[in-house]
Amino acid sequence: KKLGIALVGLGGYAEHQLAPALKETQHCYLAGIVTGTPSKIDRWKSEYNIPDKNVYSYENFDQIANNPDIDAVYIVLPNGLHAEYTIRAAKARKHVICEKPMATSVADAQRMLDACRENNVQLTIGYRLHFEPHNKRVMELGQKQVFGKVQSIEARNGFNITGSNPNVWRLDKKLAGGGPLMDMGVYCVQGACYTLGQTPVAVTAKFGEVTHKTHFAEVEQSIDWQMEFADGVIADCSSSYAEGQGLLAGKAANGWWRLSPAYSYSGLQGETSKGKMNYPQVYEQALQMDAQALSFKNKQKLPISGEMGLRDVKILMAIYESARNNGKRVTIS
Ligand code: NAD
Structure with a gap:
């Protein structure tokens, strides 16, 4: 059924x-x-x-x-x-x-x-994106150390909201919880974590300049942050509501990879130091909901658990705490 x-x-x-x-x-x-x-x-x-x-x-x-x-x-x-x-x-x-x-x-x-x-x-x-082949390949490249130990990660995601009506929930602090970090930056947090199969130990962050004051009265226009992992890997990340961007890249001891666009519903492009990635277009949402439905039916816990959602909210809140405190290093419990 x-x-x-x-x-x-x-x-x-x-x-x-x-x-x-x-x-x-x-x-x-x-x-x-x-x-x-x-x-x-x-x-x-x-x-x-x-x-x-x-x-x-x-x-x-x-x-x-x-x-x-x-x-x-x-x-x-x-x-x-x-x-x-x-x-x-x-x-x-x-x-x-x-x-x-x-x-x-x-x-x-x-x-x-x-x-x-x-x-x-x-x-x-x-x-x-846990069901999208380019991103799944990045999980494998990083977690299985296909090109050796990962040395650094770069993740960027954003879109330009400034052409739209400023009275949208995405710009309302209470309804959105924050700006591009909550909406788009969460993909960078996810991307860095699933590249390594790890959770960061600390973050540092800085808000960007507000150039569109009518839109960004309550939430940030852009934010830059770094996530520090236990083995010393740094993920350098940014998210913006004034600029379209979408990148997930990694450097390892013996090679590199780069997805851009990295987080979209279709048209993802990927390359590694060995050449262009060649994966089929999938229906991400259909694969996601089928996997989730099967886990409900079979009473199996999915890797994309509520606990993972909570972990990511902890990271997002630590990033905001750092940005509010001039880039102070905030540890993740
Ligand atoms: P949207 O503005 O298009 O839709 C929001 C819906 O919520 C509308 O139908 C609106 O009527 C309803 N709503 C109910 N109470 C509301 C209230 N008090 N204020 C405003 N709207 C209210 O937004 P969306 O893009 O569909 O995003 C909805 C959620 O889905 C968000 O959490 C967003 O982050 C998420 N989302 C995820 C993805 C993804 O790729 N996974 C993509 C887009 C959105």
């Missing part, structure tokens, strides 16, 4: 990536929707064949507990709402896929983990 997934929040990512991917998945399908915008309901119902009884609002969301069609919910809301809806889903005894970044504070991420543990449901994060 395919598992039934309910999407919570029908914004850009849910509409243009996740829902279409759920037409391709083998182990799960789009069974329900949770939305605060009634005008969206008819179109989604007919496009995805969703019965009335599987349509929820944010107010009656908790009644999803009584719906056997829904096995798991996928939280695709602004970052600051991930905790509330993950905890409500856990109490409704549904497995949870939560979008990145898992939460806007360490305390929230911990509460989410606790709620899922107490209610005996699984929690996993929408880290789609």
